[in-house]
Amino acid sequence: MEPFRPFSARLVPVVVDDVDTDQIIPARFLKVTDKVGLGQKLFSDWRYEADGSPKPSFPLNDSRYAGAQILLSGHNFGCGSSREHAPWSLVDYGLRAVIATSFADIFKGNALKNGLLPIELEPAHHAALRARLEADPSVEVKVDLDAQTITLPDGTTSSFPVDPFAKRMLLEGVDELGYLLAREPAIAAFEASRG
Amino acid sequence: MRLSQGKTLFEKVWETHLVAEEPGAPAVVYIDLHLVHEVTSPQAFTGLAARGLKVRRPERTKATMDHSTPTRKSSDGRFVFVDEQNRAQLEVLRANCEAHGIELFALGDARNGIVHVVGPELGLTHPGMTIVCGDSHTSTHGAFGALAFGIGTSQVEHVLATQCLLHARPKTFRVTFEGAPGPGVSAKDLILALIARIGVGGATGHVLEYAGPAIEALDMEGRMTVCNMSIEAGAKAGMIAADDKTFAYLEGRERAPKGADFAAAVDRWRGLVSDADASFDRELTIDAASLVPRLTWGTNPGMGVGIDEPVPDPATLSDVQAKEATQKALAYMGLEAGKPLLGREVDVVFIGSCTNSRISDLRAAAQIFEGRKVASGLRALVVPGSHEVKKQAEAEGLDRVFVEAGAEWREPGCSMCIAMNGDEIGPGQVAVSTSNRNFEGRQGKGGRTLLASPYTAAAAAVTGKVTDPRTLLSR
Ligand code: SF4
Numbered sequence: 001m002e003p004f005r006p007f008s009a010r011l012v013p014v015v016v017d018d019v020d021t022d023q024i025i026p027a028r029f030l031k032v033t034d035k036v037g038l039g040q041k042l043f044s045d046w047r048y049e050a051d052g053s054p055k056p057s058f059p060l061n062d063s064r065y066a067g068a069q070i071l072l073s074g075h076n077f078g079c080g081s082s083r084e085h086a087p088w089s090l091v092d093y094g095l096r097a098v099i100a101t102s103f104a105d106i107f108k109g110n111a112l113k114n115g116l117l118p119i120e121l122e123p124a125h126h127a128a129l130r131a132r133l134e135a136d137p138s139v140e141v142k143v144d145l146d147a148q149t150i151t152l153p154d155g156t157t158s159s160f161p162v163d164p165f166a167k168r169m170l171l172e173g174v175d176e177l178g179y180l181l182a183r184e185p186a187i188a189a190f191e192a193s194r195g
Numbered sequence: 196m197r198l199s200q201g202k203t204l205f206e207k208v209w210e211t212h213l214v215a216e217e218p219g220a221p222a223v224v225y226i227d228l229h230l231v232h233e234v235t236s237p238q239a240f241t242g243l244a245a246r247g248l249k250v251r252r253p254e255r256t257k258a259t260m261d262h263s264t265p266t267r268k269s270s271d272g273r274f275v276f277v278d279e280q281n282r283a284q285l286e287v288l289r290a291n292c293e294a295h296g297i298e299l300f301a302l303g304d305a306r307n308g309i310v311h312v313v314g315p316e317l318g319l320t321h322p323g324m325t326i327v328c329g330d331s332h333t334s335t336h337g338a339f340g341a342l343a344f345g346i347g348t349s350q351v352e353h354v355l356a357t358q359c360l361l362h363a364r365p366k367t368f369r370v371t372f373e374g375a376p377g378p379g380v381s382a383k384d385l386i387l388a389l390i391a392r393i394g395v396g397g398a399t400g401h402v403l404e405y406a407g408p409a410i411e412a413l414d415m416e417g418r419m420t421v422c423n424m425s426i427e428a429g430a431k432a433g434m435i436a437a438d439d440k441t442f443a444y445l446e447g448r449e450r451a452p453k454g455a456d457f458a459a460a461v462d463r464w465r466g467l468v469s470d471a472d473a474s475f476d477r478e479l480t481i482d483a484a485s486l487v488p489r490l491t492w493g494t495n496p497g498m499g500v501g502i503d504e505p506v507p508d509p510a511t512l513s514d515v516q517a518k519e520a521t522q523k524a525l526a527y528m529g530l531e532a533g534k535p536l537l538g539r540e541v542d543v544v545f546i547g548s549c550t551n552s553r554i555s556d557l558r559a560a561a562q563i564f565e566g567r568k569v570a571s572g573l574r575a576l577v578v579p580g581s582h583e584v585k586k587q588a589e590a591e592g593l594d595r596v597f598v599e600a601g602a603e604w605r606e607p608g609c610s611m612c613i614a615m616n617g618d619e620i621g622p623g624q625v626a627v628s629t630s631n632r633n634f635e636g637r638q639g640k641g642g643r644t645l646l647a648s649p650y651t652a653a654a655a656a657v658t659g660k661v662t663d664p665r666t667l668l669s670r
Contacts, residue, residue, distance in 0.1 A: 017520050018395055018495050022634040027613045031263060031280035033237035033287045045636050050622075074516065076396035079429060079495070080634060082331040082345035083235065104429055105399055106331060110347035163363065165220045176349070177246075180357045183223050186215040187359055190225055 001115050003173035006144040007096065009069035011133050012059050014043070019073055020080035021107065025089045038085055039092030060093075064137035070119075072133060073100045077118075078107025087111040097143055099150070101126050112166040113176065117145060125158040145170060201470030203367050204434050205402045208342040208467070212325045214359055221363040227324040229354045230310050231258040231297065233288040234615075235329030239352035240291040250295040251358045257319060258292050259300040260285050261309045262615050266578055266605035274302060274606070277617030295355075308581020308607045311335035311549040315419065316583050318448025322437035322464040327354060332549050332631065333432075334425040338418035339445075340437035340467040342402070345426060365431045366476040368401035369469070372409035374484030379665035381559065382417035383551060383629070383648035385409060386424040387489040389481060391499040398430035401477065404469060405435050409483035415444040416555040423550045424631050427496040436468040488664055490536055491633045491646040493524035498633075500536065502651065502663050508533035527635055528643050529623070536645070536661045543626040544575040544602075544656035545638065546649055548612035551629035552580030556649040557588050561596040563653035563667050569601035570659025576603045576618065578610040602656065614639045627655040 029041040047058045054061040071090065077100035078086060087110045090098065097117040108118045121129065132139055132152060142151040145167060151157045169176060202210075214223040236258075243250070250256060263281040265274045276282045285302060292299040300306040300313060307313070311332055314320045322340035327333060331345035350360055372385055390397070403425050410418065418435050425433030442461050445451040452460045469475075491499040492506040498521075500506060509521040509532055525532055530539075546552070546560050557579065569575045577597045579585040585607055588594055594604045611618040612630035614637065620626045622641025629652050630637075633644035647655075650664035657667070 016523070017516055018497075020495065020632075020634045022632065022637050026636055026640070027615050028640075030234050030615065031278065031284055033284060034241070035238055045640060076399070076429065079395050080331070080632065082329055082347055084238070084329075084348040102396060102399070104396065105431060106345055106347060110349065113347065113349040163221075165361075168219070176361050177242075177353050177356060179220070180223065180353055180359055180361060181248075183215055183357070183359070186223065187225070187357060190214040191358075 001173045001175055004115060004117065004145050004170040006142065006146070007069070008140045008142040009096065010065065010067060010138060010140055011070045011072045011099070012065040012068035013072045013130065013133055014059055015072060015074050015130055017074040018076045018079055021078060021083050021086040022080055024078065024086040025083065030083060030085055035088045035092070037092065038089035039094065042089040042093045069094060069096045070141060070143070071095050071098045072130065073098060075101045077103050078111070079104040082106045082110070084110045084114070087114045087116045091116050099126070099129065112163075112170065115170065117143065117170070119143070119150060119160045121158055121160060128156070129158070201472035201474070203469040203473040203475060204340060204404055204436055204467055205342060205367050206473070208323055208325065209364065211323070221361040224325060224360050224362050226327050226354050226358055226360060227255060228314070228319060228326045229256045229358070230314055230326065230328035230333070231256060231288075231351070232262060232310050232328070232330060233260050233284045234262045235348050236291065236351055237284070237287045239329070239348050239355060242352040243355055248356045250297065250355045253296040255358060256297045256355065257300070257314070258288060258297050259307060259310050259313050260288060260302045262609045262613060264302050264608040265616055266608050266610045266618055268606060281616055305582050308583065309549045309552065309609055311419070311423065312552060312580030312584065315339065315415070316448070316581055318445050318451030321445070321451070321460070322441060322467045327360065331426040332423050334430070335419050335423040335549055337422040337425065337432050337434040338415060339441055340434060340464065342432055342434065344432040366401045367404065368398055368430070368477040368479070369404045369406055369475040371407035371478070371480045372405065372483040373407050373480055374409060374482050375412060376409060376483045376486050379488055379650050379668050380486050381648040381650060382413050382420040384486055384489045385481075385483060386421045387491065387496070387499050387646065388486050390424065390428045390496050391489070392481065393428055393479070395427060395495045395497040396429040397497070398425070398428040401430055403428070403430045403433040404475070405433060406469070407480075410435060411438070414555060415440055416553040419553070420550055424496065427631060437464045488648060488651045490627070490651060490661065491644070492528060492530060492536055493521070494527055494633060494635050496631065496633060496646060498524055499646070502537060502661070503535070505533050505535045506530050537663065539661045540625065541573060541627050541655045541660055542624040543620045544573065544652050545578070545611040545626055545628040545630065546652050547576070547578030547580065547610050548630035549580060549609075550631045551649050552578060552584065554584050554587050556629065557584070557593050558591070560649040560653040561593045563650060563657060563664060564596050564600040564602065567600055567657040569656050573656060573659050574603070575601065575656040576605060576611060578605045579607045581607050600657065611638050613637065627652045627661065
């Protein structure tokens, strides 16, 4: 994994509460045995008409948000299944962070393992950001993981919590499996102690 | 500071599986049993191969095929695949299991079935174990006093490689169900009531423990139904203390300990209860005696009502987000605000899934189907959770009850719970389903799902509309 560095990017709003993983990527796209091309399936049922053409009203199809790398959503983003296809599809689409007021547990863990930053904002900051984006769809936000802040062009800054271990892994571009593999002596000792 | 010395059930299991706990890092937790299925494992095996790693403990890993498996056979006894991709996914699992020496309960095998039905049924699931699977409904196994939860594919790879997971210690949340539910009110109604009460994010970050007389009174299958849907409240896991029912269920199962080993295991397992002076981070009490059969009306499992209640009216809600969510869900479901669900026409009934596809679920449904016919124009699908369940149901003649009523009796699998194998509802169709998720399109693109118990689902099948099953049980 690449080390996670500060970046500035535009946002795309899908501000709905309890966005579940069946909406992020419907189950019929889980028949794959690799991770290739899942970005095209992202939000499939909200994004495309029955004939496969884009629904103009869906923000991912709205040219005002073209090139966005941050998704702005609502409360409890990513609830439902454990499918890692959800963060895979978000990352494959080109997203690097999701902003919400809270996240479902398994999704959050899966996202962090794929270099997708879940940014949990206080409701007041979230509402302000949403209003700012409505006023100016091209507004850019700077994301700084080390400082745990997002900053608007006018200097307004909000901070967000991140699990310190996940942060370290992301900043160093290291994955958890490497850490676990290095615990081999402890694992062997534990197994031996249980007989 | 905690004043009490007592430990919760969760703490007892957690603490005996800690391999390492270093400052600034999550705990390294040992996993006793790793269950694998075809949908969430291929990329994990690919990752393993890319690093040149082996499966550390293949004997602690068991695989089954369930999500992509067909539930129909042709007249010459072959499984009918609707999609080559399904077949390919099963073949990839088979190859990975062969390469790594993992026991596989393959399509058609006598031990095959839905992963969370098969584990307990074979006696693989034991009290006090840590169990994971790349599947959020792994919480089902918590009914045995195990700590069981769903993981992502990266973590599947971690467990394959190290038999361990990195995990921060979750909080604890005890829900006590007081009283005794009335006839026709089942385990499914208890858990749907809890989720409606606390919401789909209501237990995020917590391990639920279900307790109280209404939980103790449930048989093991009912307890599995309750624990199964813990994830629908956002919980990490759901657990129920092991008791004599747990031990009686396990005794004699193929993979349970035998003879003196079993007796010794029971002695250990008896301690797997929360101590009287244990404290929980949160507590909630629900009066089971006041519950009625329940249904969901909306697009997440928290959007539910008692069968005699109207669906909500957004106009009466003050919270803007809740108002918007309610409007959106009502529109998707084609429901009128403030109107009752009773009497609503139904197109499809699905009885199955890891929530409600065990023998007791099929017996409950058969009680209603017996001597009645599926309403004209309605499609009813009954899908047993495993071959073992299917065999037992056929021995009891339940299959004939379903078929004579006009329902379809299928081969085991996830089927219409997730609609990956061609079993699906059509756009705009309304299904009453015993599964666990009513998300938009979950049972087929554009489909509308009402979650309910096997009683309530069967009642809808024979009347063609949402019906209080108690009116059909009290003949
Ligand atoms: S039956 Fe449904 S919820 Fe259960 S494992 Fe299969 S797809 Fe998942």
